[in-house]
Amino acid sequence: MVNDLHKTNGRVLLCLTCDVEDSSVESLGLIKETSNRHKAPITWFVEPRLCREPAALDLLREYCRQGDEVGLHVHWKDSLDVGLRNVSTEQIRTELEESMHLLKPYHEPASFRGGGLCQSTAALQAIAERGFRFDSSVASALDEPEGWHQGHQRIPPLSAYYPSPRGYDVVSHDGDERLDILEIPVTRGMPAPTLWCNMLEPDITPLSIMKLVFQQYHIRRHFQPLVIMVMILHSWSPERRGTMIRNLDRFLEYARSRKVDFETVANAGNQWKAVWEHQPGIREALLRQGFSSGLRTQVPAAFIKLAVFAYSWRQDPKYYPKRIISVCRNRGKVGRSP
Numbered sequence: 001m002v003n004d005l006h007k008t009n010g011r012v013l014l015c016l017t018c019d020v021e022d023s024s025v026e027s028l029g030l031i032k033e034t035s036n037r038h039k040a041p042i043t044w045f046v047e048p049r050l051c052r053e054p055a056a057l058d059l060l061r062e063y064c065r066q067g068d069e070v071g072l073h074v075h076w077k078d079s080l081d082v083g084l085r086n087v088s089t090e091q092i093r094t095e096l097e098e099s100m101h102l103l104k105p106y107h108e109p110a111s112f113r114g115g116g117l118c119q120s121t122a123a124l125q126a127i128a129e130r131g132f133r134f135d136s137s138v139a140s141a142l143d144e145p146e147g148w149h150q151g152h153q154r155i156p157p158l159s160a161y162y163p164s165p166r167g168y169d170v171v172s173h174d175g176d177e178r179l180d181i182l183e184i185p186v187t188r189g190m191p192a193p194t195l196w197c198n199m200l201e202p203d204i205t206p207l208s209i210m211k212l213v214f215q216q217y218h219i220r221r222h223f224q225p226l227v228i229m230v231m232i233l234h235s236w237s238p239e240r241r242g243t244m245i246r247n248l249d250r251f252l253e254y255a256r257s258r259k260v261d262f263e264t265v266a267n268a269g270n271q272w273k274a275v276w277e278h279q280p281g282i283r284e285a286l287l288r289q290g291f292s293s294g295l296r297t298q299v300p301a302a303f304i305k306l307a308v309f310a311y312s313w314r315q316d317p318k319y320y321p322k323r324i325i326s327v328c329r330n331r332g333k334v335g336r337s338p
């Protein structure tokens with residue numbers, strides 16, 4: 001077992017994902033061109049109404065031929081205002097059927113992302129029954145009730161997990177009943193439960209902070225067989241955020257230099273499943289929490305927070321973490337919800 005663990009230890013997969021919410025062919029092209037320079041495939045989470053836009057659809061099909069993936073992105077009715085818990089299961093199923101009706105003639109998606117990172121047990125069950133095998137709609141320990149649409153306080157900082165039928169945010173362990181869908185959370189920026197300093201957009205978060213986040217995940221590979229990082233872009237980001245493409249380019253270059261494998265969500269999920277099936281020892285290693293519990297993990301977390309503080313303060317007092325959070329919030333309000 002020790003040998004097997006050693007063999008599978010230390011791989012970091014980075015999934016670049018883009019929520020496609022408008023049909024700006026130029027923006028998609030800019031993002032694709034940048035990712036191509038680093039040979040990074042993209043998972044495009046597409047809003048179903050875009051299936052009525054031939055130009056965008058043709059482009060995405062071409063990207064799929066080049067190794068990208070197309071997943072489904074649904075902003076459930078009212079969920080961004082009233083919360084997904086208050087949207088009825090019937091409504092969710094109807095919307096899912098309508099979405100699949102639009103997308104299925106062109107593509108059979110395997111991966112899903114809820115609008116505004118909203119997820120619920122009923123919605124997850126519905127998409128699992130509809131044949132989706134991967135979901136990337138949550139972020140670990142997200143707890144910002146006023147600044148975000150939905151908190152995910154119970155989700156541990158795992159690269160991926162099988163959710164229990166008892167809750168989308170309950171990890172199912174060996175022998176437990178589980179939903180037949182793998183949850184692959186979006187990568188959070190900071191190892192502190194109340195902060196949502198994220199990797200959502202490569203110029204919301206300064207590059208220096210993104211590198212520190214990356215380091216934090218990279219260290220996990222010494223404790224875990226497989227680490228998956230998920231980063232979100234938006235189809236409208238290049239237009240609204242001038243430096244986004246340059247920052248993305250620099251971040252991907254940095255990630256590549258740190259020996260990361262770029263993968264689509266489905267490919268990363270399949271690799272995780274392959275490791276998971278391998279043997280119980282590996283399953284334990286996959287469920288070991290990176291930086292959330294125990295002295296061993298709290299010490300590096302505290303160290304990273306201190307390093308972020310010291311580094312940011314030295315660079316520019318305005319990058320004091322609290323300030324970053326409020327900048328994220330305000331920019332988030334100006335832009336569209338994810």
Ligand SMILES: [Zn+2]
Pocket residue numbers: 019021073075114115116337338
């Ligand atoms: Zn969205």
